[in-house]
Amino acid sequence: DAKTTQPTSMDCAEGRAANLPCNHSTISGNEYVYWYRQIHSQGPQYIIHGLKNNETNEMASLIITEDRKSSTLILPHATLRDTAVYYCIVRVGWSNYQLIWGAGTKLIIKP
Amino acid sequence: SAVISQKPSRDICQRGTSLTIQCQVDSQVTMMFWYRQQPGQSLTLIATANQGSEATYESGFVIDKFPISRPNLTFSTLTVSNMSPEDSSIYLCSVGGNGQSSYNEQFFGPGTRLTVL
Numbered sequence: 001d002a003k004t005t006q007p008t009s010m011d012c013a014e015g016r017a018a019n020l021p022c023n024h025s026t027i028s029g030n031e032y033v034y035w036y037r038q039i040h041s042q043g044p045q046y047i048i049h050g051l052k053n054n055e056t057n058e059m060a061s062l063i064i065t066e067d068r069k070s071s072t073l074i075l076p077h078a079t080l081r082d083t084a085v086y087y088c089i090v091r092v093g094w095s096n097y098q099l100i101w102g103a104g105t106k107l108i109i110k111p
Numbered sequence: 112s113a114v115i116s117q118k119p120s121r122d123i124c125q126r127g128t129s130l131t132i133q134c135q136v137d138s139q140v141t142m143m144f145w146y147r148q149q150p151g152q153s154l155t156l157i158a159t160a161n162q163g164s165e166a167t168y169e170s171g172f173v174i175d176k177f178p179i180s181r182p183n184l185t186f187s188t189l190t191v192s193n194m195s196p197e198d199s200s201i202y203l204c205s206v207g208g209n210g211q212s213s214y215n216e217q218f219f220g221p222g223t224r225l226t227v228l
Contacts, residue, residue, distance in 0.1 A: 034216070043115075044203075044205075044219045046217070087154075096161075101153045103153050104153055
């Protein structure tokens with residue numbers, strides 16, 4: 001069963017920051033939060049992951065609440081090519097791990 | 112990162128037949144995963160295939176229906192057996208781990224789009 005809940009869809013204006021929320025209220029202390037995206041007809045693409053601290057890379061920032069029950073993925077300057085389904089995922093296990101996928105948010109970037 | 116290719120990229124098959132999907136990676140990896148993505152849905156893990164051991168299947172998936180081979184650290188196959196229209200999905204291969212430590216992320220192939228008539 002999915003351990004995350006996300007809004008079904010969101011819109012964002014091109015050039016603005018896209019903020020995608022995710023709830024994971026049952027996450028365990030050693031389980032990571034991952035974000036992937038899937039552009040139409042392609043395989044999923046890794047974006048970012050984190051455990052407790054906020055994380056930033058060249059693609060996005062991940063803000064995790066102190067209680068770890070929710071997080072937000074931030075795309076700082078959305079472009080039309082960021083239109084995709086964004087999945088918030090919980091990683092369970094360590095050496096033999098699994099990614100438990102949520103239903104995803106369809107993000108549409110509008111010009 | 113790892114570069115993953117899958118063959119075929121798509122196929123249309125008749126019910127009752129079987130299709131074998133190949134997954135090739137450009138580097139040695141410990142863990143390979145097979146997922147199914149039904150139309151408009153999220154990803155569901157079918158099984159984990161580690162080299163040198165039997166594949167581990169998730170609830171709802173059985174070896175007779177989805178036999179998997181993992182002959183070496185760069186290759187795996189998934190067979191969809193005795194197909195029915197309900198098997199129409201995208202099948203995705205992904206990889207993680209390099210035998211020494213776990214990758215922090217899984218890398219995905221482009222997927223195989225299967226349509227069963």
